[in-house]
Amino acid sequence: MTASQGTGLDIVPFVDLTAQYPAIQGEVDAALRDVFERCDFILGRAVEAFEGAFARFIGVEHAVGVSNGLDALCLSLRGLSIGAGDEVILPANTYIATALAVSAVGARPVLVDCDPSTFEMDVAGIEAAINRRTRAIIPVHLAGQAADMRSVMDVAQRHEVVVIEDAAQAHGTQYEGVPVGGLGAVGCFSFYPGKNLGAYGDGGMITTHDAVLAARLRQLRNYGQQVKYEHVEKGVNARLDSMQAAILNVKLRHLPAWNQAREQHAQAYLDLLDGVGDIRFQSPVANSTHVYHLFMIVSDHRDALQAHLTAAGIQTGIHYPIPIHLQSAYQDLGYGPGDFPHTEYLARRMLSLPMFPELQEHQIKRVTTAIETFFI
Incomplete structure (x- = not known):
């Protein structure tokens, strides 16, 4: 605890990141030491291990570690071939990153108001916003609670559009007994330090049941290459690093x-x-x-x-x-x-x-x- 300047009061912090480390210090230090001894800092063994553990936690076949939550959304949209001329529906009541991802791939964000009680995206508004250009819906699981996914999925299936879950605030949330991130075509997670599962830096994850999509996402995050120096599409550098993966694998437990x-x-x-x-x-x-x-x-x-x-x-x-x-x-x-x-x-x-x-x-x-x- 620290004293507030000039008042002598102990601060009740909004989030106290220093309170957690002492309890897991031994586990974290050992995990990092393993990475340092191997020196596999980029897409190393720790990334593979964390991807597997997180996939099991969410109940999906595949998890793809990426650099942050925004890149998780951007790569998911690209992986689903959504881009210029397309529209993506998302809630007005969310952090701007959800919209920025849509803009980054050249698509148009279409906003929908929230339900005044749950604060989640109003499903009736989704139905009204769909047109022939709509390719995807991004429900946001706000503050740690799931969106009304049964209704969202019903709308999406009727109109043949994909659902991309923004689960940046919902690590471990379940909807009808299923972890969020395993309900739509993909789930997108942020491991920003203040999240329920937070890295000691930036990080993100994409979850999916689709093996073909997962393979493309792994390719996109790593310069569009299948093997080194063989680039089959224009990718980006959006990889989760081994040190963050090692820390997150400890914290996931x-x-x-x-x-x-x-x-x-x-x-x-x-x-x-x-x-x-x-x-x-x-x-x-x-x-x-x-x-x-x-x-x-x-x-x-x-x-x-x-x-x-x-x-x-x-x-x-x-x-x-x-x-x-x-x-x-x-x-x-x-x-x-x-x-x-x-x-x-x-x-x-x-x-x-x-x-x-x-x-x-x-x-x-x-x-x-x-x-x-x-x-x-």
Whole structure:
């Protein structure tokens, strides 16, 4: 814990990455030492081992390690031959990376508003947005909860479009008993350090049941080559490095316990904040578990509440203050204020509270007491 400058208060961090390493230091150091002794730093044995372990964890035949979550999405789109002239439907209420991947391959992102209760993409909006140019739907499993995948898959099958799961915030989430990342044509994961399964740098993964697609993805991530110096298509350098893979393989073994801790922390928040002020919560999606990458609350007094918590030494986050359709980078799509009212409503009111496996009971109580005090 550190003291906040000028206040003498101990900080309750939004995410505390330093709290986890001591518990797994021996395992991580041994895994890295193995990589250093072999010196197979690029697509080495550790990458192969982690790909196999992650594929088993998700319940798919193939997992392809890549450099980050954005590249996972980009390569998936390319692997499915989606590009110029195509349209891809995705939620307005998501991080911009989901849209950037579509733009990167030359396709057009088509945004759909969210459900005001679950915060996930509204399936009725998907149906309305489909046309002859639509090639794919990217549902985002927001904050650790699955999208309404049965409805999404039904729409996709009726219109013969593929589903690419953005599971960057949902490592270990299950929908109808099946891990997300194994429901669509591909699943895309980020291992950014703050994720439930986070690297000590950047990393990503693509999961699929399709052997032919997996082979093409492995080719695309490595300069488009099948064997060295034989390039069959124009690929990129988007490989997961061996050191990150070794670390992630260690951490994967601990992920179920860490997710369970997050669920317990979330339940404590739900119990302690029930009926406090105007606080509202993300509603459950039927048949989905929740691994609480984020614990989000909604309040009409969000900005003042955040300032109050900051003054009390409590860090918070906002996801996402400027929706994609209002970002300068996406003015070319032609959307404007009011086009996605539920997304805009949440952008002004959603606040993420501290959430990480090592969060302590007294820290949760301090957060909830401070929120109660605000509404007195």
